Amino acid sequence: MKDIAKLTGLGLATISSYFNGGNVREKNRKKIEEAIEELHYEVNEVARNLKTNATKTIGVVIPELNNIFCAEIITGMEDILRNHGYATMICDCRTDKKLEREAVEFLCRKRVDGIINMPVDAEGGHLKAFQKTGKPIVLIDRKIQGVSCDSVLVDNEQAAADAVKLLYENGHRNIGIIGGPKEISTAQERMKGYFSELKNLDIPVRESLVVHGDYTIQGGVRAMEELVEKNPEMTAVFVTNYEMTMGAVIGSNELGIQIPDQISMVGFDNLPFARACNPKLTIVSQPTEKIAEKAAGIMLARLEDRDGASPYQTEKLETAIIPGKSIAQIR
Amino acid sequence: MKDIAKLTGLGLATISSYFNGGNVREKNRKKIEEAIEELHYEVNEVARNLKTNATKTIGVVIPELNNIFCAEIITGMEDILRNHGYATMICDCRTDKKLEREAVEFLCRKRVDGIINMPVDAEGGHLKAFQKTGKPIVLIDRKIQGVSCDSVLVDNEQAAADAVKLLYENGHRNIGIIGGPKEISTAQERMKGYFSELKNLDIPVRESLVVHGDYTIQGGVRAMEELVEKNPEMTAVFVTNYEMTMGAVIGSNELGIQIPDQISMVGFDNLPFARACNPKLTIVSQPTEKIAEKAAGIMLARLEDRDGASPYQTEKLETAIIPGKSIAQIR
DNA sequence: AACACGAACAGAAACGTTTCGGTTTTAAAA
DNA sequence: TTTTAAAACCGAAACGTTTCTGTTCGTGTT
Numbered sequence: 001m002k003d004i005a006k007l008t009g010l011g012l013a014t015i016s017s018y019f020n021g022g023n024v025r026e027k028n029r030k031k032i033e034e035a036i037e038e039l040h041y042e043v044n045e046v047a048r049n050l051k052t053n054a055t056k057t058i059g060v061v062i063p064e065l066n067n068i069f070c071a072e073i074i075t076g077m078e079d080i081l082r083n084h085g086y087a088t089m090i091c092d093c094r095t096d097k098k099l100e101r102e103a104v105e106f107l108c109r110k111r112v113d114g115i116i117n118m119p120v121d122a123e124g125g126h127l128k129a130f131q132k133t134g135k136p137i138v139l140i141d142r143k144i145q146g147v148s149c150d151s152v153l154v155d156n157e158q159a160a161a162d163a164v165k166l167l168y169e170n171g172h173r174n175i176g177i178i179g180g181p182k183e184i185s186t187a188q189e190r191m192k193g194y195f196s197e198l199k200n201l202d203i204p205v206r207e208s209l210v211v212h213g214d215y216t217i218q219g220g221v222r223a224m225e226e227l228v229e230k231n232p233e234m235t236a237v238f239v240t241n242y243e244m245t246m247g248a249v250i251g252s253n254e255l256g257i258q259i260p261d262q263i264s265m266v267g268f269d270n271l272p273f274a275r276a277c278n279p280k281l282t283i284v285s286q287p288t289e290k291i292a293e294k295a296a297g298i299m300l301a302r303l304e305d306r307d308g309a310s311p312y313q314t315e316k317l318e319t320a321i322i323p324g325k326s327i328a329q330i331r
Numbered sequence: 332m333k334d335i336a337k338l339t340g341l342g343l344a345t346i347s348s349y350f351n352g353g354n355v356r357e358k359n360r361k362k363i364e365e366a367i368e369e370l371h372y373e374v375n376e377v378a379r380n381l382k383t384n385a386t387k388t389i390g391v392v393i394p395e396l397n398n399i400f401c402a403e404i405i406t407g408m409e410d411i412l413r414n415h416g417y418a419t420m421i422c423d424c425r426t427d428k429k430l431e432r433e434a435v436e437f438l439c440r441k442r443v444d445g446i447i448n449m450p451v452d453a454e455g456g457h458l459k460a461f462q463k464t465g466k467p468i469v470l471i472d473r474k475i476q477g478v479s480c481d482s483v484l485v486d487n488e489q490a491a492a493d494a495v496k497l498l499y500e501n502g503h504r505n506i507g508i509i510g511g512p513k514e515i516s517t518a519q520e521r522m523k524g525y526f527s528e529l530k531n532l533d534i535p536v537r538e539s540l541v542v543h544g545d546y547t548i549q550g551g552v553r554a555m556e557e558l559v560e561k562n563p564e565m566t567a568v569f570v571t572n573y574e575m576t577m578g579a580v581i582g583s584n585e586l587g588i589q590i591p592d593q594i595s596m597v598g599f600d601n602l603p604f605a606r607a608c609n610p611k612l613t614i615v616s617q618p619t620e621k622i623a624e625k626a627a628g629i630m631l632a633r634l635e636d637r638d639g640a641s642p643y644q645t646e647k648l649e650t651a652i653i654p655g656k657s658i659a660q661i662r
Numbered sequence: 663a664a665c666a667c668g669a670a671c672a673g674a675a676a677c678g679t680t681t682c683g684g685t686t687t688t689a690a691a692a
Numbered sequence: 693t694t695t696t697a698a699a700a701c702c703g704a705a706a707c708g709t710t711t712c713t714g715t716t717c718g719t720g721t722t
Contacts, residue, residue, distance in 0.1 A: 047678035071397040342672035378708035
C-alpha cells in the first residue's frame with residue numbers, strides 16, 4: 001500500500017479509502033488502479049483483520065461431518081457465508097463433548113467472528129467462554145438450556161406426530177419407535193410427538209414398542225432386532241434419524257423381514273437413500289436448505305448490524321413427509 | 332503482552348520467547364504464568380499471523396461436501412490438521428469449474444498456508460495463481476496435468492480390473508459398465524481397468540455395454556435404464572462411483588429388476604449404504620481414511636520442513652472389494 | 663577474584679492495514 | 693469574484709505480535 005501511495009503520489013488514507021468503498025476522485029481512482037496493476041498488489045487480509053479486530057471467518061462445530069444431514073446444512077451455509085466474504089472453519093467433534101469443547105476453544109483462539117454450533121453437549125458449557133467475547137452464536141438443530149443466543153430448530157414434535165398419524169391412517173395400531181439418546185433435545189421432542197399423537201388417537205402406549213437407539217447405524221440395527229423380537233404383533237416402525245433408519249433397513253434385511261409386507265416403516269432424512277431403498281422408503285424430511293439459510297442469515301445479520309441489541313430469536317421450521325412405498329395399508 | 336511485561340518487569344522479547352517455547356528462567360516463567368492468570372491473557376493469533384506471515388490455516392476445495400467420499404476424507408484431514416494447530420477452511424465448489432477457481436482465489440485472499448484440492452478442472456488452471464505464492468498444494472483423488480505438486484490417488488485401474496475379474500469368476504461374460512465423465516481422470520482410469528481386464532480375459536468389448544454417466548444419482552438411474560434397454564443379455568453391471576451406484580440401485584428398483592437374480596452388480600464406495608441395500612451390495616471400497624492421512628501428512632511435512640526442496644510425490648493407494656450378495660453365480 | 667562464555671534478557675523496529683484529527687481542494691451559492 | 697460547505701485528501705498513530713541487535717546475568721574455570 002505504501003508503494004501504491006508512493007507511485008500515485010497519494011496518501012495512505014486515500015488508498016485505504018479506495019479499498020473500502022470510500023470516495024476517491026475519478027482520476028485518482030484510475031491512478032490507483034494502474035498502480036495496483038503494475039505492482040500486482042493484493043490487500044493483506046491478515047493485517048486488515050488485526051486492525052479491524054475481525055477475521056471474516058465463522059466457525060462451525062458439528063457432531064459428524066460425514067452425516068448427510070450435517071453435510072447438507074454446512075454446504076448451504078458455507079455457500080451463503082462465502083458469498084458474503086466470510087470463510088467457514090469446520091470442526092467435527094465426533095459426537096464427543098470433550099472434543100466439542102476443545103473445538104470451540106480452538107475456534108476462539110483462531111478469533112472467528114462467530115460460531116454456528118449443532119451442539120452435542122446439551123448443557124452448553126462449552127460455549128460459555130466464547131460467549132464472553134460477545135461474539136454471536138447460532139445454535140442449529142438442537143436447543144440448549146443455559147446459553148442465550150439465536151437458534152434455528154425444526155418442529156420435531158410435529159414431525160413425529162405426523163409420522164404416527166400417517167401410520168394410523170393406514171390402519172396401524174402397533175407402532176414401534178426407535179428413538180434417540182435421551183439427553184438430546186431432538187430425540188426428546190420426537191419421542192414426545194410419538195406419545196402425544198398416540199394419546200390423541202386413543203392408542204395406549206406399550207413400553208415394549210419404545211426403544212432408544214444412539215443415532216448410529218449399528219444402534220439402528222440393534223434397536224430393530226430388539227423391537228422385532230419383543231413385539232411379534234408390531235406392524236410398523238417409526239425411526240427417528242437417518243443413521244438409525246439405515247440401521248433399521250439393514251436390520252430388517254438381515255432378519256429377512258419384508259418391508260412393507262411384514263412391517264411398515266417410516267424413516268428420517270436423506271431422500272436419495274430413501275429412494276434407493278427397495279421398496280422406496282417413506283420418510284420424514286427436514287428442510288436442510290432452509291436451516292442453512294436461516295442460520296447463515298441470522299449470523300450475518302448479527303455480524304453486520306451494529307444495533308446488535310435485537311432480541312434473540314428461535315426459528316422453528318416445518319418438516320415434510322415424503323411418501324414412498326414402505327407403508328402397507330392394513331385391515 | 333505489554334501488560335504482562337509491565338506486570339512482571341520483563342521485556343517483550345522474553346514474554347514472546349515464553350510463548351514460543353524459548354528458554355526462560357524458572358522464576359520468570361512463574362511470574363509470567365501468574366500475570367497471564369491475572370490478566371486473562373490470550374495470545375492474539377491474528378497479530379502473530381501478520382508477523383509470521385502464516386495463518387495456520389489450510390484451505391480445502393472439493394466438488395461436493397455432501398458426498399460421503401469427500402466428507403469422509405475431510406473428516407479425517409480436519410482431525411489431523413487441527414491436532415497440529417491448523418484450521419481447515421472448506422470450500423464446496425459444487426462441481427463447477429468457475430466456482431472452483433473462485434474458491435481458490437478466495438482462499439488465496441484469506442492467505443491460507445496451503446491448499447488441498449480434489450480438482451474439478453482437470454486443466455488445473457485454477458491453481459496457477461496460488462502456486463505462484465510458493466505455498467504447497469496437495470491434490471487428492473484426481474490428477475492434473477499442468478500443476479507440479481504432491482498428490483494422493485487411488486489405483487483406479489486396478490480397482491476396476493478387480494471388479495471385472497470378480498464378476499468373471501462368477502461366470503459373467505456380459506458385463507456392463509457405468510463410467511464417469513470422460514474428462515475426469517478417475518473415470519478414465521476405471522474405464523481403462525475395465526477394458527484391460529476384459530482383454531486380459533479374452534472377452535470382446537461391446538460398445539453397447541459401455542455407458543458414461545456424470546457421477547450423479549440421476550445419471551446413474553439413466554445409465555442403468557439405458558444399459559438394460561440396450562442389452563437384454565447383460566448379466567452384470569459395474570458402477571464406478573457412489574452416486575451412480577445409488578442411481579443404479581434406484582434404477583433397477585424402479586424397473587423391477589431383481590438383484591442379483593436378473594442382474595448382478597458391483598458398486599463403488601460407502602459401505603453403510605451397500606450394507607443397507609437389499610441384498611447387500613458388493614462394492615469397491617476406497618481407503619478414505621488413508622487418503623486423508625496421506626494428504627494431511629504430506630501437507631504438514633511441506634509446511635513444517637524448511638528444506639522444502641524434496642521432490643513432489645504421488646501416493647497411489649489400493650482399493651478393496653467388500654463382498655456382499657449382489658453377485659449371482661451363473662452357469 | 664578475575665575471566666570467559668553461553669544463556670537469558672531488553673528494546674526498538676517491523677509486519678500491512680485502518681482511523682483519527684486536521685488540511686486542502688472542489689464546486690455550488692452569493 | 694468571493695464565500696462556504698462538503699468532499700477529498702494527508703500523515704501519524706495504533707493494532708499485537710516477532711525478531712534483530714545488543715546487553716546483562718549466571719556459572720564454572722583458572
